[in-house]
Amino acid sequence: MCGQCGCGGGAAPEVGATAATPIDAPEATRQLTLQRRLLERNDLQAAANRSHFEQHGLLALNLLSAPGSGKTALLEQLAARWPHPPVGVIVGDLATDNDARRLQAAGARAVQIRTGDLCHLEAHLVERAFAQLDSRGMELLVIENVGNLVCPTGFDLGEHLRLAVLSVTEGEDKPLKYPALFRSADAVLLNKIDLAEAVAFRRDEALANLATIAPAARLFEVSARSGTGLVELIGWLEQQRSQRGLQARAHAHG
Amino acid sequence: MHELALMEELRRLAVQEARAQGASRIHRLRLRIGSQAGVDPEALRQAFAVVMGASDPQGQPEDAELCGRPIALDLDVVPTVCFCPDCAQEFHPADVIHACPRCGALASRILRGRELELVGLEVS
Numbered sequence: 001m002c003g004q005c006g007c008g009g010g011a012a013p014e015v016g017a018t019a020a021t022p023i024d025a026p027e028a029t030r031q032l033t034l035q036r037r038l039l040e041r042n043d044l045q046a047a048a049n050r051s052h053f054e055q056h057g058l059l060a061l062n063l064l065s066a067p068g069s070g071k072t073a074l075l076e077q078l079a080a081r082w083p084h085p086p087v088g089v090i091v092g093d094l095a096t097d098n099d100a101r102r103l104q105a106a107g108a109r110a111v112q113i114r115t116g117d118l119c120h121l122e123a124h125l126v127e128r129a130f131a132q133l134d135s136r137g138m139e140l141l142v143i144e145n146v147g148n149l150v151c152p153t154g155f156d157l158g159e160h161l162r163l164a165v166l167s168v169t170e171g172e173d174k175p176l177k178y179p180a181l182f183r184s185a186d187a188v189l190l191n192k193i194d195l196a197e198a199v200a201f202r203r204d205e206a207l208a209n210l211a212t213i214a215p216a217a218r219l220f221e222v223s224a225r226s227g228t229g230l231v232e233l234i235g236w237l238e239q240q241r242s243q244r245g246l247q248a249r250a251h252a253h254g
Numbered sequence: 255m256h257e258l259a260l261m262e263e264l265r266r267l268a269v270q271e272a273r274a275q276g277a278s279r280i281h282r283l284r285l286r287i288g289s290q291a292g293v294d295p296e297a298l299r300q301a302f303a304v305v306m307g308a309s310d311p312q313g314q315p316e317d318a319e320l321c322g323r324p325i326a327l328d329l330d331v332v333p334t335v336c337f338c339p340d341c342a343q344e345f346h347p348a349d350v351i352h353a354c355p356r357c358g359a360l361a362s363r364i365l366r367g368r369e370l371e372l373v374g375l376e377v378s
Contacts, residue, residue, distance in 0.1 A: 027279070027281075029281050029378045030376070030377060031375070031376055032271060032272075032275055032277075032374060032376075032377060033373070033374055034271055034372055034373055034374060035371055035372075035373060036267045036371060037369075037370060037371050038260050038263045038267070038370040038371065038372065039260075039263075039370055041263065042263075119256055120256050120259075122259070150256070150292060151256035151292075152256075153292045154291065154292050154370070155256075176350060176351075179350040180290060180292045211360070212351045212360055213350065213351065215361045216361055
């Protein structure tokens with residue numbers, strides 16, 4: 001046997017390697033009935049992350065979008081305008097530390113996760129990155145996911161809120177093309193709103209699409225360039241913090 | 255290709271369960287996937303072939319024996335079922351827009367369709 005298909009060719013299986021597998025007769029098999037969720041391990045880690053963030057008094061956000069929708073530029077604005085800096089950022093990217101350096105320049109404390117060939121962040125990667133972040137005096141932690149509208153959807157990272165970014169240059173029907181991601185969002189940031197006219201963005205159509213896919217999501221029309229809508233977004237995030245009774249810790253806890 | 259990450263987790267769970275049952279070989283795996291779970295069955299099958307064909311660098315030597323020969327993969331796709339709180343009734347949405355067929359309300363909960371579960375193993 002070749003060790004692959006029982007064809008009778010190739011190397012013989014190592015004798016004595018397995019306990020008792022008859023070589024010629026078809027093997028008697030048995031059925032095991034199970035119920036194991038593939039995301040069980042990730043979800044457990046995510047729950048641990050969430051409670052860890054709460055112990056540090058942090059509101060944690062998972063920021064999701066397609067590549068190029070302006071996540072990092074938005075975060076630069078948020079970091080510069082958040083009333084009680086610094087904002088913490090864990091940023092996932094396939095390669096390079098460019099984003100982390102940009103965010104540090106804007107006043108954020110940023111840690112980069114280079115995911116290599118992984119197209120989404122997972123809870124254990126966030127746990128490891130968070131350990132490198134000095135969270136003293138911090139109120140807000142933003143996890144900037146890998147730019148991708150499919151793969152990150154199913155992976156809870158331990159965030160309190162999911163924010164999906166959709167820029168006006170991407171087209172009005174994006175929510176219909178990627179319903180699962182937009183449906184999972186607590187808020188949608190319609191970014192580059194300052195370019196809406198220049199790209200003939202059909203706002204009503206985009207809002208109608210969002211309303212059908214994610215009727216409960218809060219909508220913020222923002223511009224990372226002009227700062228439009230940032231005040232409203234920050235006000236909402238502060239409200240979310242106080243609703244959860246989160247208070248920043250001056251010192252690292254044990 | 256987050257399917258690859260999911261199939262790596264599947265292999266880990268399958269090996270764990272098979273070993274707990276004293277099995278020496280996995281013949282068949284049954285996976286339940288919801289139509290809202292964000293996985294593409296074809297991509298899942300390709301990722302499955304890659305993950306099961308490779309030796310797991312973190313795995314124990316006996317993993318190779320459990321997974322060394324071709325393993326069949328059965329996929330049970332679970333259709334989406336939503337619940338309309340206003341009408342207090344379940345419904346199957348017609349497309350990506352989850353509108354209640356009776357009242358047209360959009361804010362329905364998803365009851366089924368997000369599953370990603372290993373539900374059966376055939377071993378010897």
